[in-house]
Amino acid sequence: EAGVVQSPRYKIIEKKQPVAFWCNPISGHNTLYWYLQNLGQGPELLIRYENEEAVDDSQLPKDRFSAERLKGVDSTLKIQPAELGDSAVYLCASSLDLGAGVGNEQFFGPGTRLTVL
Amino acid sequence: LAKTTQPISMDSYEGQEVNITCSHNNIATNDYITWYQQFPSQGPRFIIQGYKTKVTNEVASLFIPADRKSSTLSLPRVSLSDTAVYYCLVGDMFVAGNNRKLIWGLGTSLAVNP
Numbered sequence: 001e002a003g004v005v006q007s008p009r010y011k012i013i014e015k016k017q018p019v020a021f022w023c024n025p026i027s028g029h030n031t032l033y034w035y036l037q038n039l040g041q042g043p044e045l046l047i048r049y050e051n052e053e054a055v056d057d058s059q060l061p062k063d064r065f066s067a068e069r070l071k072g073v074d075s076t077l078k079i080q081p082a083e084l085g086d087s088a089v090y091l092c093a094s095s096l097d098l099g100a101g102v103g104n105e106q107f108f109g110p111g112t113r114l115t116v117l
Numbered sequence: 118l119a120k121t122t123q124p125i126s127m128d129s130y131e132g133q134e135v136n137i138t139c140s141h142n143n144i145a146t147n148d149y150i151t152w153y154q155q156f157p158s159q160g161p162r163f164i165i166q167g168y169k170t171k172v173t174n175e176v177a178s179l180f181i182p183a184d185r186k187s188s189t190l191s192l193p194r195v196s197l198s199d200t201a202v203y204y205c206l207v208g209d210m211f212v213a214g215n216n217r218k219l220i221w222g223l224g225t226s227l228a229v230n231p
Contacts, residue, residue, distance in 0.1 A: 004160070042204055042221030043161065056218075091160050104210045106153075108160025 002026070004109035006092050012115045018080035021112045025073070025094030032069055033106065034077050035091040043091055049075065050097070079114075087116045121205045126226040135192045137225050139205030142186050147209040150181060150188045155202045155224070164203075165190070166210075200229045 005024040013019050025032050030051050035043035046065065048056040051072035060067065064083070069075040079086055093106040122140040129135045141150070149168050153161035165172055167179040167188070178191040192199055208219040 040223070042224055044221070045219070093160065105151075105163040105166070106161075108162065110158070111160055 004092055004094055004107050006090075006109035006112055008112055009110060010113050010115075012117065013082055014117050015084055016081040018078065019082050019114060020079075021077045021090050021092075021114075023075045023077070023092030023109060025075070025092070026096075026107055029094035029096050029107070030072065031095045031097045032075050033091075033093040033095075034067060034075070035093065037089045037091055037111070039088075046077070082114075082116045084116050087114055089113050120220060121207055121222045123203075123205050123222060123225045125223060126228070128228050128230065129195055130230050131196055132194050135195050135199070135227060135229075137190045137192075137203055137205075137227070138187055139190070140187045141205070141207045144185050144207055145209065148185075148207045149210045150179065150185075151206045151208070151219075152177070152179065152190045153204045153206065155204065161204060195227075195229045197229050197231060200227060202226050 004026055007022050011019055032049045034046040036046055037043045045059055047054055047060045047067050049069045052069050064081060065079055067075060067077045077090060089111040091108055091111045093108040095104055095106045097104055123137065127137060149166055151166040152164040154164050155161040165174055165177050165179045167181055169181050169185060172179045180189040180191065190203060202224040204221055204224040206219050206221060
């Protein structure tokens with residue numbers, strides 16, 4: 001079974017440029033997460049989708065970050081314009097979430113390492 | 118929201134048992150305890166989850182005392198490949214929507230030496 005797929009794996013851009021990350025979750029997983037991880041820190045949730053609905057985007061900097069999950073499958077996270085402080089690893093995860101605490105294990109992709117110059 | 122506290126780092130040797138303790142003093146009634154492992158340049162990977170007493174799977178055991186204010190991840194006979202960062206998370210797995218919050222701390226960096 002294929003895991004969570006993310007692309008690109010690495011991205012280097014200059015500040016003020018736009019950038020987009022793509023995530024394909026495990027087939028059948030209805031919950032999708034985008035995290036940001038700085039070096040030496042734990043992941044920080046940016047947004048969580050249940051199917052196509054963003055149910056938690058309270059930590060998403062909406063002035064420059066946007067995300068979408070069309071048809072409740074693939075998802076794209078965009079930053080426009082990028083700032084130096086956005087350099088980090090962006091992780092995508094998915095979970096099955098059958099309800100009542102079943103299937104809440106998160107499966108992570110390898111992440112996209114963003115460097116903003 | 119239940120905050121967790123773990124040691125920043127631990128050292129061990131191959132073949133030893135490693136116990137990593139996580140404190141979560143304000144854990145709520147519906148909160149579960151979940152541990153993840155993360156290798157460099159990879160996303161975290163689920164290890165084990167529990168609510169109370171003891172849970173064991175093929176890779177680890179999780180010990181949770183009656184008051185649930187702490188938990189201990191036990192890795193039996195570690196090898197060099199167990200060198201990684203281990204995260205303890207506490208959160209309500211039953212509540213959907215915006216009410217379910219999971220906070221990732223700094224994790225524990227485990228170094229297994231030969």
